[in-house]
Amino acid sequence: MRLDKYICESTTMTRSQAKKVISQGRITGSAGPIRNSAYKVADNEQICFDGKSINLRKTRYIMLNKPKDFICSTVDEQLPGILNLIQVDKREQLCIAGRLDADTTGLTLLTDDGQWSHQVTSPRRQCNKRYRVTLAEPVGQSAVTLFNEGIQLKSENAPCLPALLEPLSETEALLTISEGKYHQVKRMFAAIGNHVLELHREKIGGIELDPALAPGEWRYLSADEVASVK
Ligand code: URA
Numbered sequence: 001m002r003l004d005k006y007i008c009e010s011t012t013m014t015r016s017q018a019k020k021v022i023s024q025g026r027i028t029g030s031a032g033p034i035r036n037s038a039y040k041v042a043d044n045e046q047i048c049f050d051g052k053s054i055n056l057r058k059t060r061y062i063m064l065n066k067p068k069d070f071i072c073s074t075v076d077e078q079l080p081g082i083l084n085l086i087q088v089d090k091r092e093q094l095c096i097a098g099r100l101d102a103d104t105t106g107l108t109l110l111t112d113d114g115q116w117s118h119q120v121t122s123p124r125r126q127c128n129k130r131y132r133v134t135l136a137e138p139v140g141q142s143a144v145t146l147f148n149e150g151i152q153l154k155s156e157n158a159p160c161l162p163a164l165l166e167p168l169s170e171t172e173a174l175l176t177i178s179e180g181k182y183h184q185v186k187r188m189f190a191a192i193g194n195h196v197l198e199l200h201r202e203k204i205g206g207i208e209l210d211p212a213l214a215p216g217e218w219r220y221l222s223a224d225e226v227a228s229v230k
Helices: 003-010 015-023 114-121 141-149 184-191 223-228
Strands: 027-029 047-049 052-054 061-066 105-111 129-135 164-169 172-177 196-204 218-220
Touching: 003 015, 003 027, 003 047, 052 223, 061 223, 105 114, 129 184, 141 164, 172 184, 184 196
Parallel strands: 105 196
Antiparallel strands: 027 047, 047 052, 061 105, 061 218, 129 172, 129 196, 164 172
């Protein structure tokens, strides 16, 4: 797509306003400022206006405060899928960047940008996820050390990467992990003889769950939030 068209489709600028900001050198691509309105924007090239990334509107990035008893999939018929909560066109094209269990609540990211989703979930990127955990048994200082050293999960060859456990009270803690193994948080606590009663995801990379979102509510991510993943 031509650069001036890209800007019109990503912002509220008219074609002539887009041409003007291009000629002023305020638009940058991957190789720096672009002053040619006919420049062809490459797939997935990050275009910035005055240093802030702008994204084509057709690509959607959403944060949802997932409630309990909704599943991050479309196949289970016992429980409704989280896509039912997102009333947008072509919602079936949204993919979930990091699934949560049915009984886990909190920050869930959805997008139709497959590459972006991959950046969030790829094990190689080691994107941090922070959870608020409520436990059945008291969590002591020894758990902090064990998590920091790397918990060995049942049926896994290698131990987990070091995780940051921050006790908040006897049975509540924040846990930050950089992997996304199946049921990882519950299995980590099970491995030290504890049991997760409540699990809530608060943060993925630099993106924090918006406290204004009640369970079941969602909003689009800001350009800065989207860019924070790249
Ligand atoms: N770890 C879990 O055990 N469950 C989740 O839903 C997310 C992380």
